[in-house]
Amino acid sequence: MNDVINVISNRMSLRKYKEEKISKEHLDIIIEAAMRAPTAGNMMMYSVIIVEDEEKKKKLSKTCDDQPFIAKAPTVLLFLADMQRWYDYFDYSNVKDYCERNNKKYAGPGEGDFVLAIEDTMIAAQNAVIAAESLGIGSCYIGDIIENYEIHKEMFNLPKWVVPVGMLCMGYYPGNYNRIIQPRFDRKYIVFNEEYNRLKDEDFADMFKAKKVAKENIYKAENFGQYMYGRKIGSDFSKEMTRSIKVMLENWKEK
Numbered sequence: 001m002n003d004v005i006n007v008i009s010n011r012m013s014l015r016k017y018k019e020e021k022i023s024k025e026h027l028d029i030i031i032e033a034a035m036r037a038p039t040a041g042n043m044m045m046y047s048v049i050i051v052e053d054e055e056k057k058k059k060l061s062k063t064c065d066d067q068p069f070i071a072k073a074p075t076v077l078l079f080l081a082d083m084q085r086w087y088d089y090f091d092y093s094n095v096k097d098y099c100e101r102n103n104k105k106y107a108g109p110g111e112g113d114f115v116l117a118i119e120d121t122m123i124a125a126q127n128a129v130i131a132a133e134s135l136g137i138g139s140c141y142i143g144d145i146i147e148n149y150e151i152h153k154e155m156f157n158l159p160k161w162v163v164p165v166g167m168l169c170m171g172y173y174p175g176n177y178n179r180i181i182q183p184r185f186d187r188k189y190i191v192f193n194e195e196y197n198r199l200k201d202e203d204f205a206d207m208f209k210a211k212k213v214a215k216e217n218i219y220k221a222e223n224f225g226q227y228m229y230g231r232k233i234g235s236d237f238s239k240e241m242t243r244s245i246k247v248m249l250e251n252w253k254e255k
Helices: 003-010 024-035 054-063 084-092 095-101 111-134 149-155 201-207 224-233 236-253
Strands: 046-051 075-082 137-141 162-172
Touching: 003 111, 024 046, 024 111, 046 054, 046 111, 054 075, 054 149, 075 111, 084 095, 111 137, 111 162, 111 236, 149 162, 149 236
Parallel strands: none
Antiparallel strands: 046 075, 075 162, 137 162
């Protein structure tokens, strides 16, 4: 395997960091790599906020499902789906006048733009992850940034068409860190040829055969499916994510 594939294959979520600030040189490389990511129409429908302020990191550690390690990350990168910049540019470019002259209906960004901007944003975030990993800088995605939209909107001064969709905690690996690479599901259950293949009972039995659940667990689960539902989908943080996303979309679509 070449160096790029090795970096991808050995990457893991890092939640414990060396007590050392990420150098400006390395941070610049990471940001430049993110900005070289594929982007729809070369529009770059995202923005990135570099967060190194201790108080802001502490607050994020609370608002993102109470995860203390967030506060200890030397650098946090907040990835924002951003259509505001384009619509501000459309105002600058007198696009409303253009639409009137050409019998076109002027419209604000819709649900399609919302999803496309999220795609752009997360592709850029993954470029940042791989670039960081190649420099000996570990990372951890924080999906909980999509919770508590109202708090984060105020905290980072986000206008109407800018929403937080991804966050990365970053820092150098501690010395002699023991990497544990988590196994993935067998490819045959994830990748299909030509059309989707809905899995059958026997597929699930094989796919999850290595997943065991302790007889006594806080979710009162009898198997791994019940355990994961209780831990993720049926959790309070998942309900907050759903509530928060609804508010995001309502605000995005509001005329």
